[in-house]
Ligand SMILES: NC(=O)c1ccc[n+]([C@@H]2O[C@H](COP(=O)([O-])OP(=O)(O)OC[C@H]3O[C@@H](n4cnc5c(N)ncnc54)[C@H](O)[C@@H]3O)[C@@H](O)[C@H]2O)c1
Ligand SMILES: O=c1[nH]cnc2c1ncn2[C@@H]1O[C@H](CO)[C@@H](O)[C@H]1O
C-alpha cells in the first residue's frame with residue numbers, strides 16, 4: 001500500500017517541474033497525438049526525480065512502455081519514484097539509498113522488460129546489458145547516453161569493438177552540454193553545498209578540479225558568490241582558459257594547502273588522494289559534482305581517519321586526529337544526492353534531446369556505433385527554447401547568405 005502523503009508530495013514536485021519545461025511539453029503534445037513510440041519498450045536508468053518523471057510521462061504519452069530505475073544510489077527521490085510508479089505503462093524500481101546489490105537488482109529488473117531502447121546516465125544499464133544480459137542485445141534498436149563520462153566509456157567500447165548496439169550521445173548536443181553541464185551544474189552544485197552546509201562562501205578559497213563544462217559552471221558561480229577561485233587541470237588549453245577567465249591555476253599539491261572548499265568535476269578517479277588530505281587545513285569541505293564516488297579516494301581518507309561520524313544531514317566528518325575533513329553526500333554527485341539536481345528549465349533541453357533521440361532511434365536503423373545527436377534536433381530544441389522565452393532573432397538576408405558563400409571578395 002503506497003503512502004498517500006508520499007504520492008501527493010511526488011505528484012506536486014512533478015507538476016512543478018512539468019510547468020517549467022515548455023519545450024518538453026510541446027514534444028509531449030506531439031507524442032500524445034502521433035504515438036510515435038507505440039509498442040516500444042524502454043529501459044531507463046536515470047536520476048529518479050521530478051524532471052526525469054516528466055521525461056518518462058512524455059515517453060509514455062507517445063505510446064511507450066517504460067521500466068525505470070536510478071543511476072546513482074543516492075539521487076532517487078522516493079516520493080517521485082512512488083508517484084511515477086502509479087502512471088500507466090510505467091514501472092519504477094528506484095529507491096533512495098539502495099545498496100550495491102539492490103542497485104544492480106533494479107537494473108536487472110528494468111532490463112527484464114526486454115527493451116527496444118535503453119536510456120543511460122553513466123552507462124550502468126548498457127554495461128550490465130553487455131556483461132551479463134547479452135541475450136537481450138538482439139532485440140535492441142538502440143540507446144541514448146545522458147552524460148560526458150558515459151559517452152567516453154561508450155567511445156572506448158566502440159574502439160575495442162565491444163559495443164553491440166547503436167547509441168546516441170545525447171550529452172554532446174549543444175543544447176545539452178552548453179547549458180546542463182555548465183549552467184545546470186554551476187547552479188545546482190552551489191545550491192546543494194549551500195543548503196547542506198549553511199556556511200558562507202564569500203571570501204573563501206574554493207578549489208575546482210577540472211575546467212570542463214561542469215568546472216566552468218562551478219567556478220563561474222563560485223566567483224559570483226564572492227569566493228577566490230583556484231582551478232586545477234591536466235589539459236594545458238583548459239588551464240590557460242581558466243587563467244584568462246580570471247582564476248588562479250596551480251597543481252592540486254599546491255591547491256590542497258590553500259583550499260577551504262574543494263569541488264571535483266573531472267570524471268576521473270583519485271583526483272584527491274591521501275597526499276592531498278595530508279596537506280589540507282582543518283575544517284575543509286569536499287564535494288564531488290563529477291562522476292560516481294570515485295573522484296576522491298575515500299578508502300584512503302577513511303584509512304587515515306581516527307573517527308568518522310555524521311555531523312549534519314549529508315555531511316560526514318573525517319577526524320584525522322589533528323584536523324577534520326568534511327565530506328558532502330558520501331562523495332556522490334552533490335547536486336543530486338544533497339539537492340534537487342539541475343533547474344527544470346535546463347533539464348527541459350536535455351530531456352527534449354532524449355525524447356527526440358529516442359524517436360529518432362525508433363524511426364531509423366542506425367549502425368552499431370556511438371552517434372551524434374542529429375543537428376536538426378539540436379537546432380529545433382534551441383528554436384523552441386528561444387520561442388518559449390519570447391526571444392526573436394535575426395535571419396540572414398539573401399545578400400548576407402550570398403556574401404558568406406563567396407570567396408572572391410577582398411577589401
Ligand atoms: N553533477 C552533474 O549533474 C553533472 C552534469 C553534467 C556532467 N557531469 C559529469 O561531470 C564530469 C565532467 O563533465 P564535463 O562535461 O565537464 O566534462 P569535460 O570533459 O568537459 O571536463 C572534464 C575536465 O576535467 C579535466 N581533468 C581530467 N582529469 C583531471 C585531473 N586529474 N585533475 C584536474 N582536471 C582533470 C579534463 O582535462 C577536462 O578539462 C563527467 O563525469 C560528467 O559525466 C555531472
Ligand atoms: O535534476 C536532474 N534530473 C535528472 N538528471 C539530472 C539532473 N541534474 C543533472 N542531471 C544529469 O545528470 C548527469 C550526470 O549524472 C548530467 O549529465 C545531467 O544531465
Ligand SMILES: N[C@@H](CCS)C(=O)O
Pocket residue numbers: 071072121122147148149150290291292293333
Ligand atoms: N550516474 C552516474 C554518472 C555521473 S557522471 C552518477 O550518478 O555518478
